Amino acid sequence: MKNHPLFVIFLLTIVCNIQAQISLFDNTIIHEIKISSTDSNLWQNLTDDYNNGIASDNIPYRSVTIEIDGFIMSSVGIRQKGVSSNTTVSTTKKPLKLNFGKFVDGQKYDGVKKINLGNGVGDPAIIKDKLAYNMLRYHGIPSPRVSHAKVYIQGQYWGTYALIEQIDKRYLKRNFATDNGNLWKNKGNNDLSWQGTDINNYPFELQTNEEENNWSKFIEFVNVINNSSDADFKNDLENVFHVDEYLRILAIDLLINNSDSYLERGRNWYLYHEPKSNKIHWLPWDYNLTFNRGEDGDNDFDILNSENEKILIDRVLAVPEWKGKYLNYMCEILQINMIRERLDPELDALLDLIDDDWGSTNNFFTVTDIDNAINGNTWTDNTFQEKTYQGLKKFITDRAEVVQTNITAQNHTCNPIIQSINVKDVVINEFMTSNDDGSQWVDQDNENEDWIELYNNTNFDINLTNYFLSNDNSFLHKWEFPENTIIQANSYLIIWPDKDVHQVGLHPQFKLDKDEGKLFLTHLDGSLIDAVEWDTEIAKNTSMSRFPNGTGDFQNIAVTFNAENSTLLSIKDSFTKLPFKIFPNPAKNQLNIKFKVLPISTSISIIDITGRQVYSSEIQNRALKIDISKFKSGLYIANVTNETTNFSYKLIIK
Template identity: 30%
Template sequence: MRLYYIITHKKMMTSRIILLAFSFITYISGFSQTKGDKLFDSTKIHELRITSKTDPNLYQTLQDDVDTPDDRPYYQVDMKFDGEKIESVGIRTKGRSSARREQVPMKIDINEFVPDQEFDGMKKINLTNSYVDEFRQKDRISYELFRRAGVPAPRSSYVEVYVNDEFINIYLLVQQIDKTFIKDHFADAGSLSKYTSKHKRELKYGLDVFGNFGDMHLGDINPQLFQEVYFRDFLKFIVINDVIKAVDNFPHTNYYTYYSEKSKLFHFLPWDYNFTFRGDVNAGTIQPRWQLDIIWNTPEYKKLYLEVACELSQYLFDTSFIEELISNNEAVMASNSQGVTVTSAAELRTWIDKRRGWLQDQLTIEGVSCRDYSYPLQPGDLVINEFVASSDNTGGIQEPDGGTPDWIELYNNTNQDIVLDQHFYLSDDIDFPKKWNFISEVTIPANGYLILWADRDIHQQGIHTNFQIKKSRGNLLLVYEDLTIIDQVNYGAQELNKAYARVPNGTGDFMIQDPTFNTNNEPVLSIDDQIKDKVTIALYPNPVKETLKISTTSKVKSLTLYSLMGQELAQQTKVTEEMNVASIPKGTYFIDVQTVDGNSEVVKFIKE
C-alpha cells in the first residue's frame, strides 16, 4: 500500500475584519455575483426607463390610479435598466397615503405578462418615493439595520426613473418580499403574508399574529404563540422598530409574516420605513411598545429581550457604519444627471447618534450591565476547513436521513473546546452574512471537526443550514454577532464528488481533492493506481449486503476497509476470510487484503 502526501508550507493568513456596511462589502476580494447584484448595486445611481407602446400619457394614467387603491391594473410596458432591455413587464401605482403625491410610487411585476420572466433574478421590484422623508434615506437605512442584525430585509438602491423618456425623479428601488425573497433567505417556501391595516393574517389561535389590535391588548395573547415564533429574531425586530421609532409599522401595519413548514416557526419581516427617525429622540423607554406586556412581565422573556438590546447597542449603530452608509447615499444621489438637489442628512446623523446614546442610557436605567459581545477567539482559531458542493449517490457522503447533500466542515485549530452558540453565523451570501446561525449550542472539541449539512433540510437529524452551496462559484462566510468575519472562502467552479479543502489541514490554502470527511485533509490515500489489472484476490458476493467473503490462495493476515475517498473505516487483524459490512451505508468501497506471505491487494466492492 502506497501513501502520498500533498505538501505545502504556505500558511493561511486570517484577518479579523469587521463589516462596516453591507453596501460596500462587494469590494471584498473574490466577490461572486448573486441575485439582485445589478439592480441593488448601491455604489452608483441607476437609470430605469419605462416605455409604453400604447399609452403616451402613461405617467398621468398612473397618477389617476391613485384614487382606486384596491383596483389598480398592471400596464404592459418595456423596461430598460442601465441600458439592458426587458420587454413586456407590468407596472402599476402602489401605496395609499404615499401615492397621493406628485411623485407616484410604482410596482413593477416582471412576470405579469410573461410567466416566470425574471430580471437579475427578481420577479418584482418597487419604486418608492420617500414620502415624508426629505433625506430620501430612511427606508434604506432601516433595511440595512435589520440586515446588519440578521433579520432578513429587502435590498435597495437609488435610480433615476424615466417614463416615456420623461424624467420623473429619483426613486429608491426596493426588493420585493415574495417567493424569490423567501427562497433566498429561508429553507422552504412556507407561507408568506403581508400585514396591513386592511389585510390581517389569522393563525390557528383564531387571532391575528399578535392579537386583534382593535379590540384587545397584546398582553392578552396566548403565551403558547411565542413557541411558534423565531423568538430571538423577533426580539431583534421589535427592538429595532422601537429604537428607530417606526410609527407606521409593527404591530398595526406594514410588515410581513413568514411561516416555515420545516421549522414550524414564524418570522417577522420588515417593510416600508419612511415614517422613522423622527420625533423626540429622548422619548419613550426601552420597555416594548404596543402593550407587549407578556415580554416585559415574564422574567425569562424580559431577560432575553434585554440581552438582545445589549447586543444591538454594541454594534448596530456603529459610528463608522452609519457615517459610511449615509455619506454613500448622499454621494450616489448627488451624482444624478438631472441636477436634483439632495437634502443634507446632517440632522439625520445627529438624531441617530443621540438615539444610540438613548439606548445605552435606557439599559443603564434598567440596571443592565451588558457583557462584551466582541468575537471571543483569535484569528485562525476556527476555520472553514473543507466543503463539498456537488455529489451523487456513488461518491457522496451519506447524511443520517439518507441522501448525499452538500456539506461544510469546520475545524478547531486550538487545544481547547470551542462552543458555537446563536452568535455564530454561516452564509453563502456576502451581502447578508447572518443568513443562518446555530440555534442550539454545539461544541467542537480541541483540534476537532464539525460537519454541517448544507441542504436546507433543517427539520432533519444533524445540523443543517438553510442554504445549499453554489456549485459554479460563490462565497462561504463564517461570521460572529459583532460582524467579525471569522473566515471567508471565495471559490470557483466545483467538481462532482470532490472537496475544496485546506492543505495543510486547518491552515493552508484551498485546493480541490478527494473529500476527507470529518478527518485531517492530509495525508490523502491514493487508491486508484493501486488496483492491479490482474486480480488475484476475489470478493463475493459483490455487491454485498452483509458479509463480504474473500477468496485467495494464501491465508489472510488483515483486512482494512476504506471509503471511496481513501479514508480508513475499519481494520480487522483476526485471521479470517470474511468481513461483516452490514452497518456501513450503501456505496462504493475498497478493501485492502494483506496475506501472511507478505502480499497485498486493493479490491473494489459495492455495498447495497
C-alpha cells in the same frame, strides 16, 4: 444596401439584450431605469388608474418597455403605489411598482419578479429603508435588499428613487428553507387582538397558495397570542412562532422609533408560515418613517412600548426569560450595530453617490435637505408630517444614550461582546456541493446532502456562539450557529447546508450551488473569519479542500470528510491498498476490525454526526475490538488512516 427599419430595431434589441444584467442591488452605483411606452398619455393614465383603484386596492398594471442599466425588457408591468407616500406629494414623483412577469410568464430581472420604487417621502436621502434593513440583517433577520436609481419616464428625468426588493415567493426562496408556505400581508391597522375564527375580521391578505386558502396557522397564531393561559403561553407561542427572531425585530423597531409599524399604528409587516419548521416568521416591511426624533427627544418610544397597548408585545415581554433576551439584544445592537463607527461610512458613501445625480426639481428635497437629514442637527420634513427631526447621525448618538439609560433603569446589565477567535483560527476547510445519493457521506437522517467542514487550527476548544455561516454577501449573518456549539481543538465540525431546518444537528436554511458560489464565516461584530468563492462547476461526490490542511489554498483532491486534507489516493484506491473488514454493521455492543495486512502508523477515529470525536486509537494488531456499549444509537463515521491513505466508513450503532 437599404436598411429595413424593423430589422434595425430588431438588431438593436438583440445587441442590447446580450449584455449581462447588472445586479439590481449593487449599491456602489446609481442605476438607471428608463421607462417608455407608445402611450403618449402614460403618466396621466397611471395616475387615473391609481385614483380609481386605491380605494378597492385594485390598481391595474400597464405594459411598458424598461431599460435597466442598458438591458432592455419589453412588456413589463408598471403602476403607482403607496398611500401617504403618494397622496402627500406635490410633484409627479410618485412611488411606483414594476412587475417584470406581469405580462410575460416567468420574466424576471436579476432573479426578482417585482421591485418597488420608493420616492423618499419622510426620508430626504431615501436611505431609511436601506439603513433599517441593513441593521435587521446584521442581527440575522431576513430583510429586503435596497439600492438606488435615477428614473426616466418617456425620456424625462423623474427623480432618484430607492429600489426595494418585494417580499414574494422569490424572496422566500432566497431567505427561508422553503417557499411553499403561506404568506400573509397586513393590509390595514391591526393589533392582533382576537376577532374570532372568521378570517374576514382580520385586515390580512393571503399572497401565496390562494386556491387552498388555508388560514388555520394564522388563526392558531392569533389564538395563542390572545387566549393561551399565562402558564402555557411561553410553550404555546414557541411551538407556533419564531420568538427569538421577533425579539430582535422588536428591539430594532423600538430603537429606531418605528412608529409606522405594529408598535403604534399596527401596520407594515408580513407573516410567513414556513412548513419545515412549522412556525410563523415575522417579516418586517416599510421603514421610510423610522429614525425620527424631535430636537428634545419627542417621538421616542419607551423601550418596553408601555405607551401602546399591543397584546403580542405585552405578553412576550411579560415572560422574564424573553424580556431578558430582548434587553440583551438591545445591548448587542447598541454595542456593534447601531453605532456611528459602522453606520457613518454607509451614510457618507450614499451621500457621495447621490448628491451629484439629484438634479430635477421633481425631487421634492434639495441636496441641502439631504445633507441636513444625514449630517445636520435638524431637518424639516415638508412632505408628510411638517415636523423637524434630528439628522441621522445625531439620532444614532442621542437615541443610543437614552436607550442605554432606560436599559439600566430596568436593572439590566449589558455585557461586552467578546470575539473569541482571530482570522483563520477556524477555517472553512472542505466542502461538497453535490453529494450524490448512495455515497458514504450522510447526515444523521441517513441522507446524502451537501456538507461544509470547518477546522479548528488552534489548541483550544472554541465556542461558536455569535458566529454565522452564509452563502450571500448581502446577508452575511444568514445562519447562526446554535448557542454553545463547540468545535474542539485541532478538530473538525460538519455542517449540512440542506435547508432541513427541522432536523437535529447543524442544518442551515441555504444550499450550495455546484456551478458557482460563495461561503462566509463571520462574527456578530461583522468580522470576517474566513471565506471562499468558486466560479466553476464542482463534480458530483468531489470536494474542494484546503491543502495543506487548515491553511492552504483550495484544491480538488481526494475527499477527506471530517479528517485531515492530504494528497491521498481516491477512496477506491484506498480500499484496494488497505483491505479490512468492519463488522457487524449495524453494531450494538462491540465493533470488530480485521486487516489482512496492517500498514504502519494506522489509526482509527470514530465521530458522531455532529462531528464530535467519540473514539480514537492507534491500531497495533491486525484484529481490533472496540467497546461501543456506551455509544448512543445513531449514525457514525469511522476514519481509518495511515501515512498514505484515508478511508471513511459509515457505521450504524443500535
